[in-house]
Ligand SMILES: NC(=O)C1=CN([C@@H]2O[C@H](COP(=O)(O)OP(=O)(O)OC[C@H]3O[C@@H](n4cnc5c(N)ncnc54)[C@H](O)[C@@H]3O)[C@@H](O)[C@H]2O)C=CC1
């Protein structure tokens with residue numbers, strides 16, 4: 001039995017991809033083979049030695065100690081694009097909430113009482129307080145043109161907005177998806193200085209933390225709207241607060257409420273709802289369950305954030321998967337350990353990514369525990385697992 005420890009709500013449609021006769025899935029479980037989670041903060045948790053992989057049903061992995069996992073030979077998976085449409089839609093909603101003062105207007109309406117005539121009178125008398133602006137013709141700057149950013153940029157084009165984008169590592173795939181009407185900003189600063197709406201779609205990491213700081217906010221167009229559906233830490237909240245208080249920003253729409261911004265005029269704070277649609281939760285859960293199952297059973301790696309893509313069709317029953325440092329002589333030492341034990345290699349695939357590599361080896365017979373131990377003890381080997389073929 002494979003044991004899968006879950007944190008957060010993982011959609012049942014996804015969990016059903018892990019057959020009950022082979023998988024035990026629970027939120028409390030001893031010696032898990034895999035951890036499945038969404039935004040739960042795994043950085044404060046000791047990851048048991050039994051864990052072979054971690055699956056994030058979603059995009060951001062800033063809640064996972066990825067570097068530690070890499071050193072332990074644990075691939076971390078995510079689900080690129082699986083929730084991007086949901087985020088795109090809520091960003092469009094966020095622009096409209098800000099541009100049309102919908103939150104204040106809704107607060108006003110809820111405060112009303114009386115009969116139809118009284119309500120109509122109050123409505124007509126007060127609607128001038130909520131006059132907004134239209135999105136069409138305004139400029140949206142999209143920072144980060146990945147799965148979400150491209151969706152937001154294209155949606156904004158279809159709403160009649162002028163859209164500029166910036167992404168120093170734009171992939172060819174995303175470039176193909178991006179509307180030709182989206183112009184390319186020369187830099188983050190350039191994008192920020194010319195936009196009426198600025199939407200952040202970068203991952204939170206050492207490079208992006210606090211990237212929207214006082215200096216950059218000082219150069220935004222007066223009255224610009226900042227939308228943050230990425231992570232709280234991408235903006236310097238002290239600077240955002242000051243920009244709101246000085247009317248430099250007219251609104252800050254964020255999916256990440258924090259104590260510093262609660263109640264500050266101009267903030268529209270949502271409870272991390274970007275990916276909370278039935279469709280996105282299903283997409284993410286199905287994708288991650290399939291990926292961790294293929295890894296646990298076949299050693300195949302697809303959509304890992306720290307290990308290379310390694311996929312070898314399963315034609316033989318006896319296979320091992322080895323995670324190792326990307327240093328000379330690894331494959332030769334591993335194959336020597338197998339050869340000296342009289343085991344014949346049928347197929348071998350080795351791929352590397354940065355400091356790490358992963359090797360899949362199909363053999364003509366089962367690898368005895370002593371040989372697995374020998375491989376595990378080779379300097380630079382980080383994890384080794386036998387992968388027994390299951391009947392379909
Ligand atoms: N609010 C929510 O519920 C959700 C939030 N997110 C957040 O949005 C982020 C982006 O999600 P996806 O688009 O799916 O990820 P993605 O990986 O497809 O796209 C991220 C893009 O940001 C770019 N990038 C990285 N550093 C950059 C920088 N310094 N300047 C400009 N571009 C930079 C990358 O090249 C990449 O193209 C996630 O990392 C996560 O933090 C994602 C999904 C749901």
Ligand SMILES: O=C(O)C(=O)COP(=O)(O)O
Pocket residue numbers: 038039040057058059060061083272274275276
């Ligand atoms: O996918 C992401 O990065 C998200 O922020 C979505 O988080 P969630 O799955 O809703 O906890």
